[in-house]
Amino acid sequence: MKPTMMTYINEEADYLMNMLNNYPTSIPDIKGKEWLILATGSSINAAYSAKYYIEHLTDVKIDIEEPFKFQYYEKLRSTTDIIIGISQSGESTSTIEAIKALNSQKLGIETFALTGNDTSEITQVVNHVVDIEVKEERVGYVTKGFSLTTLKLMLIGLKTAINQGLITDEEEKQELAEFRKAVSKIPAIIEKTNQFFEKWQDNFVKASRFTALGCGSVIGTALEMQTKFCETVRVPSQGMDIEVFMHGPYLEVNRNHQLFFIETNSPVNDRLTRLLDYESQYVDNLYTITLNSSSDERTLGLDLEFIDEYKAPLFTIVPFQVLAHHIAKKLGRNLPQRIYTDFGIAMQSKTKPGNYA
Structure with missing residues (x-):
């Protein structure tokens, strides 16, 4: 059978645990104190998901x-002393070309490529x-790779x-233990999301916008929710910080959102809770995804109370992947x-067509 998005979502826990088991030997030593990360699509969303964890530690x-x-532009x-390009396929043209342009300046800055393809074009420029x-x-819609x-x-x-x-060996062990404990709960999170979808699916299919x-x-x-829903659900979708939402986009909401x-x-x-309470006056369907447990029918509780906000993005994305x-x-x-199969080559956003099932 051909793989689907769910094939790869269901593999996430095993692959994440394997990465944790490979730590620290599979993790590079990156020095420097000012890193520039170049990425597009889900790769840039992953960078934002990890940014605050890295800066916090x-x-x-x-x-x-x-x-x-x-x-x-x-x-x-x-003061930038490290450049990191991220491309799961290793074929993202703009990332490759930007690194090439930086290389041409002979700045002497170390460059890294995070990729799933060690023979791809990006590996030749770092x-x-x-x-x-x-x-x-x-399948064209990355989940596990994100x-x-x-x-x-x-x-x-x-x-x-x-x-x-900046941290002790014991603190490092504690971080790894929390990651392992939370990763082991991903299959349960997937099942909870399946049940959540079953309950609210009739509402989901009527949405005119997801936020x-x-x-x-x-x-x-x-x-990443915005990216995945646009790619797959193909209904207007947006993801943003609540502060951005409160300075303009809140004016567009209606009952069908x-x-x-x-x-x-x-x-x-x-602030999030106060915003939810306010919007409940004007929007019929509001849902919460929380790290905590919950008995509220519109809240998907992940039972990850022990996870701090900096690790949270690794786990809060899973429900959106499943729902997409x-x-x-x-x-x-x-x-x-597949649709628009010639887009990557026509627009030169990829160096070659994807190898899709």
């Missing part, structure tokens, strides 16, 4: 940029190749914190049937 400042815009900070430990996803990229970056941050002497709202560390989750609130163990959760597949299928989207 280390003495590193991370800038994240779209490579095309960076190459033609941005300036490289004089000093170091970092394997994100994912086999090829042959999660593995996020964890790889987080573990780079953890190892950097040890190398910088995911979070704050702080889960901005990567909200952005569906809002997801992403709740973490954050000191600013009260299920809602798309319910709407009759034939995801195995």
Whole structure:
């Protein structure tokens, strides 16, 4: 049988656990204190998902940029000392070209590529190749690769914190133990999401817009929800920080919109709760995804109370991955049937066509 999105979502726990078991030998030593990450699509969303975890643990400042815009319109900070390009396929043209342009300046800055293809084009333009430990996803809508990229970056941050002497060996062990405990719960999260979909599927298929709202560390989750829903559900979808939402986009909401609130163990959760309470006056279908347990029927509780807000993006994305597949299928989207297959080559966004099942 051909693989589906769910094939790869169901593999996530095993692959993530394998990455944790390979730590620290599979994690590179990245020095420097100002990192520039270049990425597009789900790769840039993964970078945002890991950014705050890395910065929380280390003495590193991370800038994240779209490579095309960076190459033609941005300036490289004089203090940047590490450049990281992320491309799961290794074939993202804009990321490759931006790194080439930086190389031509002979800046002497170390460059890294995080990729799932160690023979791809991006590996030819960097000093170091970092394997994100994912086999090829042959459905066109990456899920497992997104999660593995996020964890790889987080573990780079953890190892950097040890190398910088900012955490103890015991604190490192505690971080790894929490990751392992939470990863072991991913199959249960998938099943909870299946049940959540069954309960609310009739509402989901009537949505005229989906919006995911979070704050702080889960901005990567909200952005990846937007990417996945646009790719698969193909109903207008957006993901943003609540502060962005409260300065304009709140004016567009109506009864037919569906809002997801992403709740973490954050000191600013009260703002999220107040926003949900307000929007409940004007939107019929609001849902919450929380790290905690919940008996509320519109809340999907992940039972991860022990996970802090910085690790949260690795786990809060899983329900959106599952829902994207299920809602798309319910709407009759034939995801195995590829559309616009010539787009990547026509627009030169990829170096070659994808190897899809």
